[in-house]
Amino acid sequence: MRLRISTRCYTVTSKRKLTTGLQNRLSNVFIPPYIASRVDGGMVIPFFQAESRLGTRIASQTWVSASGTRNVIRKQLIVLTTSGIYHVLPLGLRVQEKIERIINITMASLCASKLSLSTLSSSKLWKQTGRWEKYGQELFRLTDRKSSEFCLCPTHEEEITNLIANEILSYRQLPLRLYQIGRKFRDEKRPRGGLLRGREFLMNDLYTFDASEAAAMQTYDAVQAAYYRLFKTIGVPFVVAEAESGNIGGDKSHEYHYLSSSIPEFGALLTIGGEDKVLVCERCNYAVNTERSSSPQCLQCGSQMHEKSAIEVGHTFHLGTRYSEALGAFVTAEDPSIRSAIQMGCHGIGVSRLVVAIADICRGSRGLCWPVSVAPWETVIVTAGQEEGAEQVWDLLKDYTDSVIDDRQKTLGWKLKDAEAVGYPVTVIVGHSKG
Amino acid sequence: MRLRISTRCYTVTSKRKLTTGLQNRLSNVFIPPYIASRVDGGMVIPFFQAESRLGTRIASQTWVSASGTRNVIRKQLIVLTTSGIYHVLPLGLRVQEKIERIINITMASLCASKLSLSTLSSSKLWKQTGRWEKYGQELFRLTDRKSSEFCLCPTHEEEITNLIANEILSYRQLPLRLYQIGRKFRDEKRPRGGLLRGREFLMNDLYTFDASEAAAMQTYDAVQAAYYRLFKTIGVPFVVAEAESGNIGGDKSHEYHYLSSSIPEFGALLTIGGEDKVLVCERCNYAVNTERSSSPQCLQCGSQMHEKSAIEVGHTFHLGTRYSEALGAFVTAEDPSIRSAIQMGCHGIGVSRLVVAIADICRGSRGLCWPVSVAPWETVIVTAGQEEGAEQVWDLLKDYTDSVIDDRQKTLGWKLKDAEAVGYPVTVIVGHSKG
Numbered sequence: 044m045r046l047r048i049s050t051r052c053y054t055v056t057s058k059r060k061l062t063t064g065l066q067n068r069l070s071n072v073f074i075p076p077y078i079a080s081r082v083d084g085g086m087v088i089p090f091f092q093a094e095s096r097l098g099t100r101i102a103s104q105t106w107v108s109a110s111g112t113r114n115v116i117r118k119q120l121i122v123l124t125t126s127g128i129y130h131v132l133p134l135g136l137r138v139q140e141k142i143e144r145i146i147n148i149t150m151a152s153l154c155a156s157k158l159s160l161s162t163l164s165s166s167k168l169w170k171q172t173g174r175w176e177k178y179g180q181e182l183f184r185l186t187d188r189k190s191s192e193f194c195l196c197p198t199h200e201e202e203i204t205n206l207i208a209n210e211i212l213s214y215r216q217l218p219l220r221l222y223q224i225g226r227k228f229r230d231e232k233r234p235r236g237g238l239l240r241g242r243e244f245l246m247n248d249l250y251t252f253d254a255s256e257a258a259a260m261q262t263y264d265a266v267q268a269a270y271y272r273l274f275k276t277i278g279v280p281f282v283v284a285e286a287e288s289g290n291i292g293g294d295k296s297h298e299y300h301y302l303s304s305s306i307p308e309f310g311a312l313l314t315i316g317g318e319d320k321v322l323v324c325e326r327c328n329y330a331v332n333t334e335r336s337s338s339p340q341c342l343q344c345g346s347q348m349h350e351k352s353a354i355e356v357g358h359t360f361h362l363g364t365r366y367s368e369a370l371g372a373f374v375t376a377e378d379p380s381i382r383s384a385i386q387m388g389c390h391g392i393g394v395s396r397l398v399v400a401i402a403d404i405c406r407g408s409r410g411l412c413w414p415v416s417v418a419p420w421e422t423v424i425v426t427a428g429q430e431e432g433a434e435q436v437w438d439l440l441k442d443y444t445d446s447v448i449d450d451r452q453k454t455l456g457w458k459l460k461d462a463e464a465v466g467y468p469v470t471v472i473v474g475h476s477k478g
Numbered sequence: 479m480r481l482r483i484s485t486r487c488y489t490v491t492s493k494r495k496l497t498t499g500l501q502n503r504l505s506n507v508f509i510p511p512y513i514a515s516r517v518d519g520g521m522v523i524p525f526f527q528a529e530s531r532l533g534t535r536i537a538s539q540t541w542v543s544a545s546g547t548r549n550v551i552r553k554q555l556i557v558l559t560t561s562g563i564y565h566v567l568p569l570g571l572r573v574q575e576k577i578e579r580i581i582n583i584t585m586a587s588l589c590a591s592k593l594s595l596s597t598l599s600s601s602k603l604w605k606q607t608g609r610w611e612k613y614g615q616e617l618f619r620l621t622d623r624k625s626s627e628f629c630l631c632p633t634h635e636e637e638i639t640n641l642i643a644n645e646i647l648s649y650r651q652l653p654l655r656l657y658q659i660g661r662k663f664r665d666e667k668r669p670r671g672g673l674l675r676g677r678e679f680l681m682n683d684l685y686t687f688d689a690s691e692a693a694a695m696q697t698y699d700a701v702q703a704a705y706y707r708l709f710k711t712i713g714v715p716f717v718v719a720e721a722e723s724g725n726i727g728g729d730k731s732h733e734y735h736y737l738s739s740s741i742p743e744f745g746a747l748l749t750i751g752g753e754d755k756v757l758v759c760e761r762c763n764y765a766v767n768t769e770r771s772s773s774p775q776c777l778q779c780g781s782q783m784h785e786k787s788a789i790e791v792g793h794t795f796h797l798g799t800r801y802s803e804a805l806g807a808f809v810t811a812e813d814p815s816i817r818s819a820i821q822m823g824c825h826g827i828g829v830s831r832l833v834v835a836i837a838d839i840c841r842g843s844r845g846l847c848w849p850v851s852v853a854p855w856e857t858v859i860v861t862a863g864q865e866e867g868a869e870q871v872w873d874l875l876k877d878y879t880d881s882v883i884d885d886r887q888k889t890l891g892w893k894l895k896d897a898e899a900v901g902y903p904v905t906v907i908v909g910h911s912k913g
Binding site: 122129139158159 | 493494496497498506507508510557559560563564565567568586587588589591592593594595596597598599600618619620622626630637640641645651652653655661663665667677678
């Protein structure tokens with residue numbers, strides 16, 4: 044080992060300055076360049092550098108052409124590689140990791156245990172449940188070097204049920220709640236809306252296992268309450284709608300939707316991204332997916348309901364025994380001669396979809412307005428050269444807020460405009476007091 | 479929204495007790511059951527419950543048959559689904575997330591910015607670099623519904639270089655360091671050793687971009703120093719060996735190896751998992767992969783070197799301009815008429831491989847001995863019924879150590895044996911003092 048080792052922080056001075064230290068600094072973060080200098084009718088219109096080839100390419104895609112603001116935002120969060128497939132850039136990844144943290148806390152409140160299931164899944168289990176055929180072209184399929192068939196999991200009921208079938212044998216081991224946050228794959232016919240409907244995306248999936256239908260209903264209610272807290276924590280208005288359970292099977296199902304009416308300008312998004320129609324009762328807040336019921340009368344209070352465009356960001360399903368029976372997940376009851384199929388539930392949150400949906404919903408005329416809960420940083424500390432003061436402010440704030448110093452070699456005006464475009468909840472300007 | 483909402487923690491009482499609250503509890507963690515009751519010659523021999531079908535299946539796999547202890551360990555950390563493909567279980571995931579945290583801190587010390595690249599990659603870029611052919615059968619290939627060709631990325635030089643080619647246009651934007659922690663795929667001919675050589679695995683990959691060869695060498699040295707600190711932090715003895723750069727290309731390369739000689743019993747592992755042979759000089763610590771040099775004379779001090787079996791856990795490469803030239807990643811110099819290819823480096827750490835390698839290396843006759851740096855929990859608080867005392871101890875310790883309460887319905891003896899098998903660095907026993 045012929046290395047010169049130093050435990051101290053070091054600074055590499057070069058054309059681009061890299062600075063280590065305790066403080067977060069925007070100069071260290073990779074944010075694709077753009078010039079937000081032309082303002083048209085109160086909207087920031089991005090003017091991509093002529094040489095920025097990717098910028099130009101993205102700007103010409105339909106999915107970002109609806110709004111100038113969206114261009115700036117999307118370009119900082121995600122980058123399209125090919126239809127429906129994206130790289131998540133540092134700013135987008137910070138938002139994603141904040142959402143993951145909220146999910147982890149919520150799952151802990153459900154006593155759910157975190158694991159990580161494989162992406163590649165053998166066709167064997169999918170044939171046992173009948174979904175190898177049923178999924179059709181949406182399933183990415185491949186064969187390995189020995190011609191064994193695999194798919195890239197769009198969801199993990201098969202794998203988790205098989206795991207449980209091998210490990211859980213007695214009612215004494217239930218209830219059990221397992222979750223993961225991982226990539227999923229779906230070969231969408233018409234991918235669009237950025238990660239709103241991508242072909243590769245990040246999901247949180249929770250699977251619940253109970254010994255009886257009654258226990259499963261208790262679990263379902265607990266999951267619904269936890270989801271409600273989760274979406275309240277994020278802070279973007281949402282509705283919970285009764286839903287059809289679609290391809291997954293099962294007989295109790297709710298969707299969590301962001302609505303077009305809740306925020307101005309959201310309508311523009313929904314022309315490209317909104318996929319669902321829900322009927323919402325404005326009197327009692329009852330909501331139902333139009334796939335389940337098209338009656339305009341509220342099932343709960345009888346009032347008139349109104350149809351809204353919506354984007355689904357979460358889903359709870361009671362699955363019953365569909366997968367446990369197909370894959371042999373049975374437990375013995377108190378009377379050991381009785382064995383019954385495990386009652387299952389599966390519950391999903393679209394993590395990468397949330398990143399893009401929140402960005403699209405929470406914006407004003409000058410840029411984004413991140414909710415504090417998921418902002419890439421809660422506070423940006425803007426300097427006009429006085430870096431030392433900024434570090435002191437960062438140190439003062441560090442126990443109270445997640446902050447970043449904008450120490451890039453730009454003017455104060457540029458930085459303030461950028462802070463508005465990115466949409467930090469709080470901007471602190473560090474300067475000398477006059478007189 | 480017809481939910482009954484409670485912000486308080488709640489307890490679900492059932493056959494299995496779920497308890498929420500601030501404290502971590504083993505009763506909430508999914509750990510596949512085993513009975514470690516038969517002791518043979520000081521080794522814990524797992525006696526799987528007869529009904530545990532997966533247990534039996536795993537026990538019959540070659541990759542876990544070498545040692546009884548390993549059975550217990552592996553079964554708690556990962557579960558095989560099909561050849562070379564695994565689920566990571568909660569205990570294994572906690573270790574993995576601790577390694578990820580160490581990586582994040584190390585990457586911050588390099589001013590590297592974290593992003594997340596797509597798993598699916600279009601064949602187009604791989605054909606431009608010639609690796610679509612060169613990778614052969616190790617590349618998982620698939621086509622989408624429109625018959626477009628994709629691979630599952632085994633590494634991300636193509637995608638990151640393409641991203642950079644579109645965004646980085648001037649020497650003023652360099653140096654730049656980008657990293658991710660994500661799943662990779664390789665259709666290994668002979669997968670084995672658990673995640674030591676899996677077909678789906680977690681990697682940390684860092685990509686560095688510099689404007690000149692000299693700057694790239696500075697970066698390379700900084701990365702080496704950071705890697706050295708990282709492996710020191712983990713705490714398992716390692717060597718740094720000069721290496722061939724293989725399929726990736728480039729002309730400067732070092733490997734980070736765990737050696738068979740460093741720990742007793744490691745030899746058993748290497749018969750199934752060790753893939754590399756390195757020559758190590760015991761006088762000056764210089765090491766070299768036998769693929770690069772087979773001379774037994776130390777290139778640094780002239781002493782005799784000895785061949786050791788080793789498992790590679792990290793790798794640094796200077797790539798030069800191979801990918802930037804193939805994919806058109808050029809920057810303008812200070813003289814804007816001059817454009818030159820970006821100097822690149824790529825640097826990897828096998829995250830899931832580390833989980834299994836550390837588990838296999840750090841064990842004694844009664845189970846694992848996790849280093850504090852990556853233990854699933856640093857401290858286990860064992861009770862013999864006095865749960866309240868355990869909570870007080872947890873609260874007392876919470877600012878100093880990452881601890882978990884073993885509140886499962888088992889005897890003190892069972893819990894102590896289990897604590898030894900899992901290998902927590904510290905065990906705290908809570909009981910009444912006598913007299």
